[in-house]
Amino acid sequence: MQQPQAVHGPCVWxxxxxxxxxxxxxxxxxQALADIDRAVRHAREAGLGLDEITPAEFDLPALAGDLATMAEILHSGRGxxxxxxxxxxxxxxxxxxIILWGLGTHLGIGVSQSQRGDRLGHVQDRGEVGRYYGIGGPIEVHxxxxxxxxxxxxxPAMHGGATPLMSSFAVHNVILAERxxxxxxxxxxxxxxxxxxxKGGLPITEHRIPVFNFVAGEPDCFFLPAAIRGPNGEPRDALPAIEREAIDLLQAVADRPDMKIDMLIDPATVQFINNRVILHARSDYADxxxxxxxxxxxxMWVMMPAWPKRxxxxxxxxxxxxxxxxIAKAEA
Structure with a gap:
């Protein structure tokens, strides 16, 4: 196990x-909006499915330099x-x-989000227990x-529904200093x-996945509390007290007002975040x-082939x- 030490860099904020x-x-x-408009019209007229929408098919010349900069910000900037x-x-x-998918293909490769093979997830209160994006109300840090x-x-919601973002390694450094x-x-x-x-044929991990880690020397965070709660079918209370305390502290630090940006995403606004260095949540809302x-x-879920592979x-x-x-599509 690596010895904990303070992490520095643009992703720590x-x-x-x-x-x-x-x-x-x-x-x-x-000019960028005109490119987007032409690209989406082309995709519609050509009858392209999402997997057929590539950077060449969704050409955005006025945005090319900016998208390259955004990819760099995601990887080695603020995230x-x-x-x-x-x-x-x-x-x-x-x-x-189509626009969200087309923009994402200029950054990486879009992948499925469930055994249904859905390329675009619908974040909406459908009472779909077990997946954060299928329920309403507040969502914990993850x-x-x-x-x-x-x-x-x-x-947007009638009221509320902000999406707080936090630097996972700024949270790391606070825990290092305080506990x-x-x-x-x-x-x-x-x-x-x-x-x-x-249900998707993917068993509970026999190995432990570190919350804080380094892959090829780069900071890497993995924290999904909903999937921690039920190892071996046991309730979260079955975890050792020190593990519960560590989880609670991480979430409490991330939720401090000075640690997070409370973002409301306006209609047609697009946001991309690097899950390796950014944690997010959702505040309560009224529909x-x-x-x-x-x-x-x-x-949209995007894999970045140029990044060090986990x-x-x-x-x-x-x-x-x-x-x-x-997540691979389940066989019929």
Whole structure:
């Protein structure tokens, strides 16, 4: 086990460092918006499925340099980017999904998010217990088991529903300073498994996955509490007290006001985050009374082949879709 030490670099930040949205929001130019419009129209007219939408098919010349910069920010910068300026009223929900997917293909490779083989996840209260994105209300601090998550808002909540972002290694450093005795517990990590994973033929991990780790010298965080709670079918209370304490402290530190950026994602706004260095959550919200106005976001999972590959002993999903990530579609 690696000896805990303070981590430094652009991915280590506090929410107080990014209070000014101008520091992290990219407003699309008229030329970029025109490129996006041409690209989505081409995809529709050609009848392209999501897997057929490639950077060549979704050509964005006015954004090429900016997308390369965004990929660098995700990998070795602050770990999150946001794009705004798309006209929500101009596009259907399906077209906005094409836009999110098309932008994501310029960063990496889109992968499936469930055994159903869905390329775009629908983040909406459907009462789908077992998956964070299928339930309403607040969501605890976690990351997604994929390199990058992309989000696009279709319909915001009536009230609330912010998506706080936190630097996982800023949280690491606070724990190192305040409770260094708990860091070895997080470096040792946890066994992972859930009903969803088991049904997909993916057994509970026999190995522990460290919460804080380094892959090819790069910081790497893996923290998915929903899948920690049920190893071997046992309740979370069955975990040793020191492990529960470490989990609780990590979540409490991440939730401190100075540690997080509380982001509300406006309609047609796009956000990409690096799950290896960013934790996220969701604040409580109130939906509109009309069913068609329920809070609704689209989610894309992206693998980054150019990044150092996580070795098997720090992965939860053993059966993958593409590019070494995602969840393979269940056989009929």
């Amino acid at each position: 506090r929410g107080t460092d990014y209070r000014n949205p101008a520091d992290w929001v990219y407003t699309l130019s008229a 999150f980017v946001r794009l705004q300026g798309i006209d929500r009223a101009r596009y259907s929900d399906d077209e906005l999904g 990351m997604d088991p994929v390199d990058v998550t992309g989000l696009m808002c279709l319909t 260094p005795d708990l860091l070895p517990v997080l470096y040792r990590g946890f066994h992972y498994g859930s009903e969803t994973v088991i 509109w009374p009309e069913p068609e106005r329920k809070r609704h976001l689209l989610r 070795p098997p002993e720090v992965q939860m999903l053993r059966s993958t879709d593409r590019a070494g990530g995602g």
